[in-house]
Amino acid sequence: MWWYLLWWLMICNGSTALGVAIVNRLHGCRLAVWGIHLSHKIHYLLLVVIPCVTLVVPGWFAPGLLRGGSWSELHPSWWIFSAICAVSTLIFWGSVVRRHCRRTPVQQLTIQTQQRDIAEELGGPPVGHGPYQWMTQLPGNEVFRLQITQREVNIPRLPAAWDGLSILHFSDAHYIGSLGRPYFERVLEHAQGLSADLICFTGDLLDDIELISWLPATLGRLQAPLGRFYILGNHDWHLDMDAIRQAMNDLGWQDISVTARQIERDGHVMHLTGSEFPWIDHQPTYEDVPETALRILLSHTPDNMARARRDGIDLMLSGHNHGGQIRLPVIGPVYCPSRFGCYYSEGLYFESPTLLHVSRGLSGRHPLRYGCLPEITKLVLRRG
Ligand SMILES: [Fe+2]
Known part of the structure; x- marks a missing residue:
């Protein structure tokens, strides 16, 4: 149960950070108005959908980690997604630490x-x-x-x-x-x-x-x-x-x-x-x-x-x-x-x-x- 909650929080953090990073970089490009609006809509939708799906699918149904299901039965696609979110989480907190460490230039x-x-x-x-x-x-x-x-x-x-x-x-x-x-x-x-x-x-x-x-x-x-x-x-x-x-x-x-x-x-x-x-x-x-x-x-x-x-x-x-x-x-x-x-x-x-x-x-x-x-x-x- 606790491992599942920690995993779920990491998925939420990592997927959100990844979505924000993609949206930021898209908006740094020459993008038409419809492209900007579309990327916003997809991003806001995923902010809600990913945590919910992660709760419902592996948490409740298969393998039902919230109900005592086994991690060994977790579908490989979830492991791949977990790895992506873990890397994204590390990069996100690394950038936060780097920002805190940045000093005003001596100029x-x-x-x-x-x-x-x-x-x-x-x-x-x-x-x-x-x-x-x-x-x-x-x-x-x-x-x-x-x-x-x-x-x-x-x-x-x-x-x-x-x-x-x-x-x-x-x-x-x-x-x-x-x-x-x-x-x-x-x-x-x-x-x-x-x-x-x-x-x-x-x-x-x-x-x-x-x-x-x-x-x-x-x-x-x-x-x-x-x-x-x-x-x-x-x-x-x-x-x-x-x-x-x-x-x-x-x-x-x-x-x-x-x-x-x-x-x-x-x-x-x-x-x-x-x-x-x-x-x-x-x-x-x-x-x-x-x-x-x-x-x-x-x-x-x-x-x-x-x-x-x-x-x-x-x-x-x-x-x-x-x-x-x-x-x-x-x-x-x-x-x-x-x-x-x-x-x-x-x-x-x-x-x-x-x-x-x-x-x-x-x-x-x-x-x-x-x-x-x-x-x-x-x-x-x-x-x-
Ligand atoms: Fe502006």
């Missing part, structure tokens, strides 16, 4: 954080009329609690001319209407108050193309002396990308998804490029870029890290994973749409020569945040 020199309760500031939760607005009312949901993070980071190759350069990085606004426009207006007021030299947005602007009308009152109000740069994300890819780009360009934002931009100060070049890969099959090239140029890449998904390292990128800014949105006690984030699972869920990563910052984003298609606050970040670059 982070200082960090300051503060929280703002946007609902309190506005005199009530800025709930909209979008399809998931009811989720904002769930107990403990922290979707209106903004974290403002300021990090001073060391960039080993930073030219002297760019020492002290500040970048406001934010991502994943996901305008769908569940969070009202006043939420974004107030968040971006706080962003403007950080007075950064340049502003970067790393995609997933809209989930409802009608809300393109929100742009002038939100992103359109941001200003920075060295410019505002953006790329789009997979949720924009499902909509009319040309219309979104046109609206952003009309507001003075610079699209660097295809055309790189260079800014020069005291003879030192800062080269800004973008990547919307794998949703848009275009990767930046660097043939004509001076060796000494500071290379900054905006990539919606952090999965492009290996390519960034090969291209000698100094600083890569990403979003997409939302920090997992829900971080469970001990386990941490579970769902991250990445080929690397939740490894690049949020924060700073250094893999020479590239420093990667992954933003948790402002929102998500589903307005759920538990242990994973929405954030805006100001990065101040310092010389190595």
Whole structure:
């Protein structure tokens, strides 16, 4: 009986972890909307079906392990499935331990954080009329609690001319209407108050193309002396990308998804490029870029890290994973749409020569945040 229960728990853990790993990796690929919805449905169905079938079939009927049946009579297919679940369980807990052991890279020199309760500031939760607005009312949901993070980071190759350069990085606004426009207006007021030299947005602007009308009152109000740069994300890819780009360009934002931009100060070049890969099959090239140029890449998904390292990128800014949105006690984030699972869920990563910052984003298609606050970040670059 006890052995059976332990075995059943291992099957539940392993099959769930395997399903989550497959869903995460599928969502890190270029997948059509119907494919995403289908994979969700199959995944949620299996989350219920596998534990039930494991209880009923080998537990009650054949060989009836709950009723004193013999393990030797267990069908070989169950042993194969058990082995797969056991491996999956080990990998899952290994990744949890690895996440707990991960330290912030030494490239982070200082960090300051503060929280703002946007609902309190506005005199009530800025709930909209979008399809998931009811989720904002769930107990403990922290979707209106903004974290403002300021990090001073060391960039080993930073030219002297760019020492002290500040970048406001934010991502994943996901305008769908569940969070009202006043939420974004107030968040971006706080962003403007950080007075950064340049502003970067790393995609997933809209989930409802009608809300393109929100742009002038939100992103359109941001200003920075060295410019505002953006790329789009997979949720924009499902909509009319040309219309979104046109609206952003009309507001003075610079699209660097295809055309790189260079800014020069005291003879030192800062080269800004973008990547919307794998949703848009275009990767930046660097043939004509001076060796000494500071290379900054905006990539919606952090999965492009290996390519960034090969291209000698100094600083890569990403979003997409939302920090997992829900971080469970001990386990941490579970769902991250990445080929690397939740490894690049949020924060700073250094893999020479590239420093990667992954933003948790402002929102998500589903307005759920538990242990994973929405954030805006100001990065101040310092010389190595
Ligand atoms: Fe997103």
